[in-house]
Amino acid sequence: MKNPQGSRIVNLDLIRFVAALMIIFLHAYEAWVGWFGQVGLLSNGTFKTLSYSGTWIDQFIRNLGHGVDVFFLISGFLITYLLLEEKKAIGKISIWKFMVRRSLRIWPLYFLIIAIGPVLVSWLQETSPNYTWNLLFIGNFDVIFTEKWLYPFAHLWSICIEEHFYLVWPFIIAWVPTKRLMSVFMGIIIFSIGFRMYAWSNFDHGWYYVFTHTLSRMDVLVIGAIGGYYHSISPIQIHLSRMQRYLIFGLLISVLSLEPITQWDTLIMVGFKKYIYVALTAILLLDFLFNPSFKHVLKPTSFVHYLGKVSYGIYMFGNVLLLVIIKKILLKFGITNLWIFMGIVLFLSILVPILSYEFFEKPFLKLSARFRVIK
Numbered sequence: 001m002k003n004p005q006g007s008r009i010v011n012l013d014l015i016r017f018v019a020a021l022m023i024i025f026l027h028a029y030e031a032w033v034g035w036f037g038q039v040g041l042l043s044n045g046t047f048k049t050l051s052y053s054g055t056w057i058d059q060f061i062r063n064l065g066h067g068v069d070v071f072f073l074i075s076g077f078l079i080t081y082l083l084l085e086e087k088k089a090i091g092k093i094s095i096w097k098f099m100v101r102r103s104l105r106i107w108p109l110y111f112l113i114i115a116i117g118p119v120l121v122s123w124l125q126e127t128s129p130n131y132t133w134n135l136l137f138i139g140n141f142d143v144i145f146t147e148k149w150l151y152p153f154a155h156l157w158s159i160c161i162e163e164h165f166y167l168v169w170p171f172i173i174a175w176v177p178t179k180r181l182m183s184v185f186m187g188i189i190i191f192s193i194g195f196r197m198y199a200w201s202n203f204d205h206g207w208y209y210v211f212t213h214t215l216s217r218m219d220v221l222v223i224g225a226i227g228g229y230y231h232s233i234s235p236i237q238i239h240l241s242r243m244q245r246y247l248i249f250g251l252l253i254s255v256l257s258l259e260p261i262t263q264w265d266t267l268i269m270v271g272f273k274k275y276i277y278v279a280l281t282a283i284l285l286l287d288f289l290f291n292p293s294f295k296h297v298l299k300p301t302s303f304v305h306y307l308g309k310v311s312y313g314i315y316m317f318g319n320v321l322l323l324v325i326i327k328k329i330l331l332k333f334g335i336t337n338l339w340i341f342m343g344i345v346l347f348l349s350i351l352v353p354i355l356s357y358e359f360f361e362k363p364f365l366k367l368s369a370r371f372r373v374i375k
Contacts, residue, residue: 013308022067076224084232104368192219313353
């Protein structure tokens with residue numbers, strides 16, 4: 001069944017690529033600092049103590065983990081929008097087709113990473129991670145209980161949360177009358193706030209519960225879903241002026257430079273602090289996607305749009321490649337230049353996902369297309 005408006009929102013690919021790049025850059029920076037000390041430019045050449053301006057830049061980079069919330073926002077938006085369009089078009093949702101589509105997109109590469117895990121762990125002489133929990137898509141709970149991020153699965157916690165979302169979301173959209181969905185969405189967000197506040201106050205691993213537990217992070221997926229809900233009712237249009245856009249973007253950059261997003265000193269901060277960053281980001285995303293006056297320089301056929309299509313692989317391989325680059329290239333050949341390191345990271349974090357997308361993932365994506373309801 002073809003949606004008259006089309007189901008593809010082209011510029012989402014650009015956002016996906018930017019989000020993936022944020023995560024890659026964060027992990028690369030943290031890896032460099034962990035292995036080689038502070039960046040010279042940010043520490044006045046001491047490689048130890050950050051300068052005044054370096055402190056702000058360092059904090060901004062360390063907050064690039066916000067890219068995960070960007071992924072959650074656009075996932076919640078697009079999944080909800082497509083499910084509602086399907087419900088409008090044929091009067092119901094084919095839950096099993098949805099599950100097949102999502103599985104064919106996520107599982108092949110996810111299980112490939114797990115399959116090569118033992119080889120990488122042995123080769124790099126790392127501590128063995130919990131294979132069983134990650135195989136079952138509950139690796140985020142392993143992080144909570146062990147308080148450890150073990151290579152090469154440290155970044156899979158967010159994929160686990162998305163999988164949990166996919167397990168329940170089509171049932172909610174299918175079974176709840178559309179006019180009552182907003183009440184359910186708001187109830188889930190309120191529940192998530194309450195859970196974070198309770199977990200932070202009462203659990204031994206409170207910080208990890210707030211950061212990686214599905215119930216703590218699902219609210220951002222639901223915030224994205226609210227956008228998808230309204231876009232399905234009536235196509236969204238937003239009319240920010242260029243000056244308003246710059247002001248909001250500048251404010252986001254500023255708050256990302258002030259303190260860690262994941263620093264919570266009070267219950268109020270645990271419950272509500274994240275929404276400052278999420279709200280500013282959501283406004284900018286809506287402006288980028290749905291402002292008729294926004295001038296998009298890149299054409300939908302651009303290479304950057306293509307990289308958005310392979311952004312899942314960029315996220316999945318980026319963290320895995322870092323330790324290989326450090327141990328098998330930098331340390332082996334005595335390379336201590338940050339720019340060479342960043343160049344290698346960027347090159348391989350794009351090349352390997354492209355190869356994966358073209359020669360491994362594409363057959364599964366073509367198969368997935370057979371299970372689409374909305375084209």
